[in-house]
Amino acid sequence: MRALSIAATGMQAQQTNVEVIANNLANMNTTAYKTQSPEFQDLLYQNVETPGSQTSDSGTVLPSGIQLGAGVRTAAVYRITTQGALESTSNTYDFAVQGPGYFRVVMPDGTDSYTRAGNFALSPTGLIVTQDGYTVEPGISVPANALSVSVNTQGQVQATVPGATAPTTLGQIELDRFPNEAGLNALGDNLFQQTQSSGAPQAGVPGAAGYGTIQQGFLETSNVNAVQEITSLITAQRAYEMNSKVITAANDMLQMTASMGQG
Amino acid sequence: MNQTMLVSLSQQLATYQAMDSIANNIANVSTPAYKRETPTFQEYVAKVQPAEGDKGSKSVSYVQETGAVRDLKEGPMETTGGKFDFAIHGNGYFAVQTANGERYTRNGHFTLDLNGKLSTEEGDQVETQGGPLSITPQDGDVNVAADGTVSATINGTQSQLGKLKVVSFANERALQKEGDSLYSTTQTANPATNVKVVQGMLEASNVQPVIEISNMIEIMRTYQATSNLSQTQHSQDMQSIDKLAQVQD
Numbered sequence: 001m002r003a004l005s006i007a008a009t010g011m012q013a014q015q016t017n018v019e020v021i022a023n024n025l026a027n028m029n030t031t032a033y034k035t036q037s038p039e040f041q042d043l044l045y046q047n048v049e050t051p052g053s054q055t056s057d058s059g060t061v062l063p064s065g066i067q068l069g070a071g072v073r074t075a076a077v078y079r080i081t082t083q084g085a086l087e088s089t090s091n092t093y094d095f096a097v098q099g100p101g102y103f104r105v106v107m108p109d110g111t112d113s114y115t116r117a118g119n120f121a122l123s124p125t126g127l128i129v130t131q132d133g134y135t136v137e138p139g140i141s142v143p144a145n146a147l148s149v150s151v152n153t154q155g156q157v158q159a160t161v162p163g164a165t166a167p168t169t170l171g172q173i174e175l176d177r178f179p180n181e182a183g184l185n186a187l188g189d190n191l192f193q194q195t196q197s198s199g200a201p202q203a204g205v206p207g208a209a210g211y212g213t214i215q216q217g218f219l220e221t222s223n224v225n226a227v228q229e230i231t232s233l234i235t236a237q238r239a240y241e242m243n244s245k246v247i248t249a250a251n252d253m254l255q256m257t258a259s260m261g262q263g
Numbered sequence: 264m265n266q267t268m269l270v271s272l273s274q275q276l277a278t279y280q281a282m283d284s285i286a287n288n289i290a291n292v293s294t295p296a297y298k299r300e301t302p303t304f305q306e307y308v309a310k311v312q313p314a315e316g317d318k319g320s321k322s323v324s325y326v327q328e329t330g331a332v333r334d335l336k337e338g339p340m341e342t343t344g345g346k347f348d349f350a351i352h353g354n355g356y357f358a359v360q361t362a363n364g365e366r367y368t369r370n371g372h373f374t375l376d377l378n379g380k381l382s383t384e385e386g387d388q389v390e391t392q393g394g395p396l397s398i399t400p401q402d403g404d405v406n407v408a409a410d411g412t413v414s415a416t417i418n419g420t421q422s423q424l425g426k427l428k429v430v431s432f433a434n435e436r437a438l439q440k441e442g443d444s445l446y447s448t449t450q451t452a453n454p455a456t457n458v459k460v461v462q463g464m465l466e467a468s469n470v471q472p473v474i475e476i477s478n479m480i481e482i483m484r485t486y487q488a489t490s491n492l493s494q495t496q497h498s499q500d501m502q503s504i505d506k507l508a509q510v511q512d
Contacts, residue, residue, distance in 0.1 A: 002283045003279075003283045003286035004286075006283060007290060010286070010289055010291070013290070014293070039372055041370070042291050042440065043442050064330040064331060066329075066331050067300075067439065067440050068280070068283060068284070069284070069290075070442075072290040072293075072294055078374065080345055082344055179375055179378060179399060180375035180376060200377075239293055242289050242292065242472055242475070243286075245479070246286045246289050250286070253483060256487055257275075
C-alpha cells in the first residue's frame, strides 16, 4: 500500500513548512531578516500505462493513461528579498540600506561575508565594526576626538573634529550586489556568504544605478508579515492533519485485509 | 477460488489504487500548480461456466482501472510578492530547458542563476521567445507584463529584456507528469492565446481537501463492504465443507 508512504512524504513536507514558519516568526524582530518560504514539488511518477500509448491496431490511443504519484518533496527553501521597513533609532552607527545591496564584512578568517543589518559600532581602535567585532569594509577608522560622524546617502563617512571648520572625509562605504541574491548562503548572525549559485559580488557606490542608498540613524526591520505567517501556519497544520488521516485510513484498510479469512 | 472471491479481489485492488491517488493528492496540497488526479474504473465482463442445470450463459463483472483523469481546473491564485513568481491565468505552460529536453510547467516560481539567467529551483533555464534572458543587478526593477514581456526600469527609463515563452497544447490531458512540477509531451507546443501572466503570484494546488477526505471515507467503506463480502463467502465455504462432511458420516 503506497498511500502510507505517500502520506508520510506529505507529513514531512508540512513539518518543514511549520519549521520554516516558526523560524520566520522567531526572527520577526531580527534586523534585516528576510522571510523564508519553502517550495514543494511532486515526486517522480510511475507509469503504469503511458498516456498516448496505442490501444488498437487502427491507431487509437490512451487519452490519459495511468501515472501513479509517489508524494511530495521540499525542492527549496528560498528567501523573499523584499525591502524591510526602516526604523528610526537615531544611533550614529546604525545604517540601513534602502534598496538593493549588502555591506561587506571581513570575517576573522579573512574571507568576506555580506550583511544588510547595519547595526554597527566602534572597535577599541576606532574602526567601524559589526556587533560581533568584524570590520566593515573598507575599514573606516573614526578619530577618538571626533565630535560627530555623519554618513550621507552615497555612503561617504565624514567626521567633525575640534578646531576644524570643514568636516574630514574618513572613507567610503561600498555596497555589493549579486546576480542571484536568493542563492547566498546564510551563516547566521545576519551574515551571508557568496556561493556558486549567488554569482560573484559586484561592488558599487550607494546611490549609483541599481544600488540602494544608505540611511544613517535607521535600521532595516525584518520583512516578516505576521498575518501571512499565521495564515500559512493554520494551512500547514490542517494539511498535516489531513495527511495523518490518510495514514489512519490506509492503516484501517490494511487491518481489514489482515483480518480477512479469520473465522 | 470461486467467482465471488475473484470479483471482490479485483474491487479491493482498485480501491487500493484509488487510495494511493488520494494520498498523492493530499500530499501535494501545498505544491504550486499541482493538478489533482482521480482514477477511473470500468467493468470487465467475463463469461462464467453456468452451474449444472442452469440455462443460458452467465457473466460476472470485474473492476478494471483504465486511467487517471487530471482535473485541469485552475488552482487559486496566491500572492507571494516574489519578483520572479509568475502565475498563468488561462490554458498555458511555461517552457523550461532541462537536461532531457524541453519540458513544460505551470509552477512559475523562478529564480536567477549565477549568471543572472531566469531558471527554476532545479537550475533549468526558463525559455523565452528569442534567446536566453539574463537579468543583471544593473537592470533595475524587473516587470513582467500580462503577455509575458519582461522589462526593466532604471532611473525612469524602461528597456525590454525579452518575452517569456508561454505555450499551449491541443490535448492538455495527454501531457505526461514527470515530477518536479514538470510535464513532457510529444505534441507540438503552440504559442498560447488568451493567457495572462501575473507577476508576484503563484497558482496554488487545485486539490480540495473536503473532496479528497470524503472520497477517502467512501473508499474505506467500499473496501470494508467488499472485505465483508469475501468474509461471508469464506464462512459459507467453510460451512458447506462442514455440512457436506457430516452427510458423508
